[in-house]
Amino acid sequence: MDIVCRTSGAQNSFKLLLTFIAIFIFVSWNFPVFLHAEESSCVSCHTSIKKLLEITRTIEASKPKVEKPAESKGEG
């Protein structure tokens, strides 16, 4: 009986280990980009239309108004 219990305990541990490995592989296989993107503040702004619209509008508004530049005439 002891032998049976020990065997099933070992089997359970082994199954648990396998499950952890599978989860680890699944996570590491599918989410590195996601994690990388989450970490990068560059990406958080440059993938958001809303944020970029706000920022570019602010930048445009803060630019000093200049006279209309001379336009090129003819074909370059």
Place this chain on the structure above:
Amino acid sequence: MAPLEPYEKVLIDTDFLDEDEDVHGQISCEKCHGGNPNAESMEKAHAGLIHDPTYPDPSKTCGECHAMDEGGHPEIAAKNKTNLHVTLAPFKSKIYLRANPDSCVRDKIDNAMGTNCSACHSSCGQCHVSRPKSVEGGFIEGHLFQKTPPVETNCTSCHGSRVGKEFHGENEGIPADVHHLKHGMACKECHTGDEMHGSGMSKEPFDRYEVANRAKCEDCHKIATSEKPEGDKKGKPLEHPTHIIHQAKVSCQVCHSVQYKNCFSCHVGKDKSGAPYFKTDPSTMDFKIGLRPKTTKERPEKYVTVRHIPVSPGLFDFYVKDALTNIDKAPTWKFATPHNIQLKTPQNETCLSCHGNNKLFLTKKDAESWEVKANKDVFVPLKPAPPERHSWLEQPELHLKKVDCLTCHDPSLKSPIKDCQQCHTKDSILLTKAEGAPKYSLKSWNFTNKELIERGNYVVGSNKIPALDLAGILLIILTFAGCAIHGTLRFISRRRK
């Protein structure tokens, strides 16, 4: 092409971060672009930011992976140093050739070129990631790397006024290039990645046509021979005999291009805010055949299409007067390869559409007084008109009108046929060799060379019927024979009496 909205220029597609979509998305932003991704504010994050990390030197970015091919030969990034898209070397060398040698003037020219001209360069990034800076940049597709740069946003955003409009048929009344119109071909079909990345030459070429791996018509189109030549899989073999006559003498565009754009009198400067501008005189559509001053082994053709380039003595007047004191050192009508190829063109309709058609050829009359010396080697010395060159013939005009040129100027012969009897005979070569020659000839019961006469040709001695000749001869023979028999019979009968 309208520029992108400011936010669109820098908006990254989330697909870029997916390894399956673009492996470049696995590289951290700051590795290529610098800046500080951990900074709290945008200003600090963008401090030291490099917009285009691939210009002028991509060795630390693209070069990390795309430096050498498997055989150790320079590949892509390694060719960058002599890639004309990056260096614009011939552009600079041609201006220097015309420039005032004075060092102070040269400095000002450099400044002018740096401000107005050099912005037209490209780079790895400005082809594969964003639009070129000269058209205000912006990602092509959310920073996803494009193996082949799109035609509209990249190729023709720089090569648009002339090549782009010619190729797409955007010049009024001029059809698009047959390669585009009929076969839907894009730039990359001829201008491969290998060519676009440069030839890898150790020395920068003086002229862009010197680039060894440049696209050539012959890469696809070969002259048809008995043995099927390599390359015929891609392009139509050149079966018409005129290709043999003109090969290595006349460029393909001379026969197969139509009117193209010529530009004149460019002036560059800066406005009050310091922004560069240029002004050119109106462009004209024209077609001119000129001489190529220096032929090469790869490009031996002497007669080529030439395009007027916009250089003018006052090009840099805004920056420095008398900048181009040596303007006559290089032609202003330059060897060109217009991108509006057609199978049939006005100049290849017949031989005489070109030969003797003086208005197609570039002469002194086509040049302004200041550019006559510059183009002296490009002007075509006009030859006498074809009737004059064929004055040794009886009725030259009639011959030129009625006889196909290739009958006498047979490409398989070393020199043209000048023996009258080759045509003016019962077995005239007009019946066998000429283009459109009849497959048979009724010579026995009709007039000799009847077929030729029906086609409007004139052949001496053609107005006789061989069968009638034979009948006449037979009649004479029979008459003599009758007389002889009659005489013989009378002689025999008299002797009996």
